[in-house]
Amino acid sequence: MTPQAEFMAGAKRRAMSLAGRVCLLVAGLIVAVAVVFSAVIWTAWKDESRGHVEVVGGEIARALGPRMAESLASGDRDRLGRLLNTLKDGTGLVWADVRTPAGATVMRLTSPAAPARALAAAPLATPNTPGVFVGRDAYVVVAPLRKDGATVGYLRVSFDRKTIDDIRAGRFAEVWLIVLAMIAIAAPVTLFAVSRIMAPLRTLTEFAQSLTEDDLGRRLTVRSGDEFETLAEAFNRMMGRLDSAMQRMRKLAYVDPITELPNAERFQMELQSVVEGAKQGEQMGALVVLALDRLPRLADTLGQEAAQELLALAGQRLAAAVRIADRTVRLADAGEKPSLAARISNMEFAVIAPSLASPSDAARLAQVAASALSQPVGWRGHRISFGCTVGAAMLPRDGEDADTALRHARLALNAARGEQRPMRFFTRSLDNDAHARLALEREMRDALERSEFRAFFQPKVNLLSGKITGAEALARWTRPDGSLVSPAVFIPAAEENGLIDAISESILRDACWKAAAWSREGFHAHVAVNISALQFNDERFAQKILRTLEQAGLDCGLLELEVTESVAMKNLDRVTALIEPLRARGVRFAIDDFGTGHSSLAALTRLPFDLLKIDQQFIRGLAEDKHAPAIVETILAMAASVNFDTVAEGVETEEQAAFLRLRGCSVGQGYLYGPALAPADFLALLRRSAGGAAEWPQGRLGVA
Ligand code: C2E
Numbered sequence: 094m095t096p097q098a099e100f101m102a103g104a105k106r107r108a109m110s111l112a113g114r115v116c117l118l119v120a121g122l123i124v125a126v127a128v129v130f131s132a133v134i135w136t137a138w139k140d141e142s143r144g145h146v147e148v149v150g151g152e153i154a155r156a157l158g159p160r161m162a163e164s165l166a167s168g169d170r171d172r173l174g175r176l177l178n179t180l181k182d183g184t185g186l187v188w189a190d191v192r193t194p195a196g197a198t199v200m201r202l203t204s205p206a207a208p209a210r211a212l213a214a215a216p217l218a219t220p221n222t223p224g225v226f227v228g229r230d231a232y233v234v235v236a237p238l239r240k241d242g243a244t245v246g247y248l249r250v251s252f253d254r255k256t257i258d259d260i261r262a263g264r265f266a267e268v269w270l271i272v273l274a275m276i277a278i279a280a281p282v283t284l285f286a287v288s289r290i291m292a293p294l295r296t297l298t299e300f301a302q303s304l305t306e307d308d309l310g311r312r313l314t315v316r317s318g319d320e321f322e323t324l325a326e327a328f329n330r331m332m333g334r335l336d337s338a339m340q341r342m343r344k345l346a347y348v349d350p351i352t353e354l355p356n357a358e359r360f361q362m363e364l365q366s367v368v369e370g371a372k373q374g375e376q377m378g379a380l381v382v383l384a385l386d387r388l389p390r391l392a393d394t395l396g397q398e399a400a401q402e403l404l405a406l407a408g409q410r411l412a413a414a415v416r417i418a419d420r421t422v423r424l425a426d427a428g429e430k431p432s433l434a435a436r437i438s439n440m441e442f443a444v445i446a447p448s449l450a451s452p453s454d455a456a457r458l459a460q461v462a463a464s465a466l467s468q469p470v471g472w473r474g475h476r477i478s479f480g481c482t483v484g485a486a487m488l489p490r491d492g493e494d495a496d497t498a499l500r501h502a503r504l505a506l507n508a509a510r511g512e513q514r515p516m517r518f519f520t521r522s523l524d525n526d527a528h529a530r531l532a533l534e535r536e537m538r539d540a541l542e543r544s545e546f547r548a549f550f551q552p553k554v555n556l557l558s559g560k561i562t563g564a565e566a567l568a569r570w571t572r573p574d575g576s577l578v579s580p581a582v583f584i585p586a587a588e589e590n591g592l593i594d595a596i597s598e599s600i601l602r603d604a605c606w607k608a609a610a611w612s613r614e615g616f617h618a619h620v621a622v623n624i625s626a627l628q629f630n631d632e633r634f635a636q637k638i639l640r641t642l643e644q645a646g647l648d649c650g651l652l653e654l655e656v657t658e659s660v661a662m663k664n665l666d667r668v669t670a671l672i673e674p675l676r677a678r679g680v681r682f683a684i685d686d687f688g689t690g691h692s693s694l695a696a697l698t699r700l701p702f703d704l705l706k707i708d709q710q711f712i713r714g715l716a717e718d719k720h721a722p723a724i725v726e727t728i729l730a731m732a733a734s735v736n737f738d739t740v741a742e743g744v745e746t747e748e749q750a751a752f753l754r755l756r757g758c759s760v761g762q763g764y765l766y767g768p769a770l771a772p773a774d775f776l777a778l779l780r781r782s783a784g785g786a787a788e789w790p791q792g793r794l795g796v797a
Pocket residue numbers: 551566567568579580581584596597600623624625655685686709742743744745762763764765769
């Protein structure tokens with residue numbers, strides 16, 4: 094999960110917003126204040142009822158006390174009675190009396206409005222000492238009546254407790270109502286204020302929740318002028334940084350750093366979406382894969398840095414060409430999805446055209462793209478061309494998914510390479526061929542395990558003496574059913590699937606062991622073994638061969654290794670270095686199929702080789718092609734001048750042998766002397782020739 098997604102998930106997880114929680118807090122505070130307030134009022138009220146009675150009692154004592162004391166002292170009972178009667182209508186009054194200091198009741202007043210309950214409790218509440226007394230149902234005020242500094246009696250006034258409490262409760266309810274009204278007004282005002290204050294925070298939260306990875310560029314506007322605005326600005330800055338970091342990451346993930354074109358990852362996604370689109374829609378698409386064939390060599394010659402610069406140039410050219418092709422070939426308008434050019438591997442580019450009117454448009458688009466890459470580019474004063482081969486596939490016809498489409502376009506590319514054509518479209522037969530190759534590879538692996546690849550030996554004959562000088566070991570695959578498979582079929586396949594090493598090793602071993610056996614019988618015949626291009630990739634090439642020679646017990650001087658002209662000339666320096674240890678031990682090297690690689694004769698002198706095998710096409714042509722004799726003569730003369738021994742391949746007639754013998758060719762090989770023979774047959778031939786039994790057209794055969 095991205096940090097942003099986590100943040101948003103966190104925001105969603107919270108059940109209550111901050112504003113909600115503040116409102117809850119404020120509401121809680123209000124309730125708490127109300128509760129505390131009530132408790133305080135309640136306590137105060139309870140005390141206040143007693144205080145009220147004290148006050149009322151005090152007022153009565155002040156108003157009536159002196160006069161009552163006087164009346165009591167003077168014994169004026171009438172006046173005392175009148176004064177006592179003034180209390181009759183006092184609120185909550187139950188009774189009042191005047192007593193002597195000794196406690197005898199002088200006079201008593203009972204209120205007609207006094208509740209029976211209070212009167213019943215009255216005898217209990219008859220204290221004699223001054224003060225306020227709280228009984229179960231009554232408050233009793235006892236006030237001393239003093240005259241000239243002496244207490245002449247007591248006035249006792251009893252109030253009904255419930256009546257007094259109810260009056261106070263009414264007051265309390267009033268206060269409560271006022272408080273409630275204040276809460277009722279304050280609560281919504283407070284909530285409104287809180288929600289106003291929190292509004293920017295809500296905006297911020299909603300904005301954060303609504304953000305997705307694709308719109309990190311959006312900005313938030315908060316103009317509150319407070320910390321929220323600062324927070325929003327900080328948030329915007331943070332999102333800006335996140336956005337550019339995401340863009341950088343996307344670029345790293347989907348853009349090729351050298352060419353700045355979409356990379357293989359992005360290409361794969363685009364291809365899948367175009368294939369899906371093409372499957373659903375009616376329009377076809379095309380995939381074109383372009384390989385820069387010369388790039389690895391350019392990298393070897395000019396260095397990696399230069400190769401990268403050239404690649405960048407090639408990428409720019411391709412992108413420009415694709416834009417042009419969109420307008421001129423696809424006739425795509427502004428609303429249509431443009432074609433995509435991408436770099437999909439070290440030396441491969443690809444173009445995806447999402448919609449095309451016809452396969453011929455695909456061919457034209459491929460042409461435009463290919464010619465953009467084939468044109469030489471100017472680079473540091475040089476004109477350099479990449480050499481481009483193209484494979485194309487139509488979508489969705491040639492691939493129901495991205496992988497298949499790409500595999501098919503690459504199959505077409507490889508086929509174009511094999512046929513040395515600049516461009517090829519995928520066809521079903523290519524796929525069939527690929528499957529057949531896979532099946533062949535499986536068969537070859539099994540055949541290797543069962544040692545079905547064996548060396549056959551074709552005699553090489555000294556053209557002057559007619560004696561066998563040696564043999565070329567040619568690989569033969571004998572299937573379990575006895576049928577023979579030609580090396581023309583399995584050698585190229587083995588080179589392609591990497592089995593060539595194992596096959597070559599088994600042929601080399603076979604050839605060395607057989608030649609060693611011939612030697613032990615006294616036939617010191619040379620054995621020539623073919624070396625494939627891939628074997629030169631192995632640094633331990635010489636070591637492996639020397640070990641085989643040693644294990645077989647064959648004299649190094651009896652082994653010849655044949656390297657085709659094209660392989661030798663292509664990797665001249667590497668081949669020279671790799672064969673050096675073998676030449677030092679006496680192994681001889683031959684240039685095979687000479688004349689097919691078109692290398693200049695002068696280049697020959699640079700090869701540290703010993704033998705030159707003239708390709709059979711020139712020998713075959715001796716009778717039919719008027720130029721062939723001159724070519725063969727020139728090759729022979731030139732080989733003599735650089736001290737190369739010569740072997741003519743494919744000698745089939747005595748006329749050819751005679752021509753070659755006259756021009757100084759030393760050795761001949763061909764059906765005239767025999768095809769490649771099974772080891773036992775070749776040994777039999779050696780024995781026969783040693784015994785003088787083998788007949789060649791020009792005479793008897795011997796062993797050199
Ligand atoms: P190559 O090395 O040039 O071998 C000569 C080919 O010419 C052989 O074909 C041989 O049978 C054929 N040939 C010989 N004399 C005549 C003739 O008078 N007329 C005609 N028309 N053909 C003749 P083969 O055996 O089919 O081998 C084909 C190629 O396969 C060889 O060409 C060689 O390049 C390759 N090859 C064979 N064995 C091996 C091997 O063990 N390792 C590697 N790397 N390549 C091998």
